[in-house]
Amino acid sequence: MEFSSRIDLDRRSGGRWAALNPLTWLGELSETRYWMYLLLLPSAAMLVAVVLYPTLYGFDLSFRQYRLTRPDLGTGYVGLMHYKRILTDAVFWLSLYNTMIWVTLSIVLEFLLGLLAALALHRNLPGTRVFAVMILLPFFLPNVVAGHMWSLMLDSRMGVINDVLVNIGLLDSYKAWFVSPVTAMGTAIIVEAWHSFPFFTLLILAGLKGIPQDLYKAAQIDGASGFSQLRLITLPMLKTVIAAAVILRVIGLVNSPDLLLILTGGGPGRSTQVLSLYAFQTAYRDFNFGYGGALAVVMFLILMIFAWAYIRISKVNRD
Known part of the structure; x- marks a missing residue:
């Protein structure tokens, strides 16, 4: 009796650990339409880091006072x-x-x-x-x-x-x-x-x-x-x-x-x-x-x- 109850406990514990297993989670996700977004995520992150962020930073820099030879002017926004x-x-x-x-x-x-x-x-x-x-x-x-x-x-x-x-x-x-x-x-x-x-x-x-x-x-x-x-x-x-x-x-x-x-x-x-x-x-x-x-x-x-x-x-x- 004690042996059978221990087996049931191990099965329930194994089911909970399987649900928390990243490989199991990825396997279930691969069957849905969200899988393609996950695959595109590294490329999108690289695009943002290498292209989008420097471009936006350059636009932001053009509206700032940023002269290394005049630190007294600060780096605040100067508009147009x-x-x-x-x-x-x-x-x-x-x-x-x-x-x-x-x-x-x-x-x-x-x-x-x-x-x-x-x-x-x-x-x-x-x-x-x-x-x-x-x-x-x-x-x-x-x-x-x-x-x-x-x-x-x-x-x-x-x-x-x-x-x-x-x-x-x-x-x-x-x-x-x-x-x-x-x-x-x-x-x-x-x-x-x-x-x-x-x-x-x-x-x-x-x-x-x-x-x-x-x-x-x-x-x-x-x-x-x-x-x-x-x-x-x-x-x-x-x-x-x-x-x-x-x-x-x-x-x-x-x-x-x-x-x-x-x-x-x-x-x-x-x-x-x-x-x-x-x-x-x-x-x-x-x-x-x-x-x-x-x-x-x-x-x-x-x-x-x-x-x-x-x-x-x-x-x-x-x-």
Whole structure:
């Protein structure tokens, strides 16, 4: 009698412990519709910690007085003071203009070089694989490495590019490319295009692989030239890929001041001063994090407006 009662007690205790067992609880939860939310919870937490919180903190910082060189001013809220200052800041408007020049010319040059390289690689001619590796090499280099490498190659005293141009007669003497306001921006754009055009090459090449070859065969039968096939078939079929690549590169160019920081530092004068470099120098050279945060927020809004407008114009969302 005592033995049987002990067995019943153990069964009841085992049932209670099973209900409290985390594995049992998870097993029961996996049979409900709440299981997917539990699986998404780690990713959502990472997204909040890595993306949402820093973004909101940056917006909050733009409304504060936060100058490490003036601790007497405190860190309180100042409302729209920084944004009002932006409206009358001549350096901001010059940086905005330089950013438009920097982004537009870089994107055009990168797209043209990327398109030519992708079309060449798509033909699968002998030596294509070696050529593909050579094209991708610049993209593998960090911006810091590429910037210092080109800075040495374009050096006005011992740069190899100056030496070649002088020897072939294109220059009379060595030229300081990043000292003159006339050549500084153009030279930096060429360096940026050399470094980043493989990004367009990869995306366009992937898009070319998805175009049906029957379209080109039909066009050849109708007597369409190679340029007509490019204009009427290739580019329209690559519209989605090109739009995505342009948006990503614009975001990258606007947000990355490292190459210009290495090559020119925003000079000479302010001829190569762009918004990202101005925000970076305001925050980490002048230690004015409040105003630097406001500049970053303005850049964020400009990029959001650009992305929305470009998608609407290209009608990608209707395809």
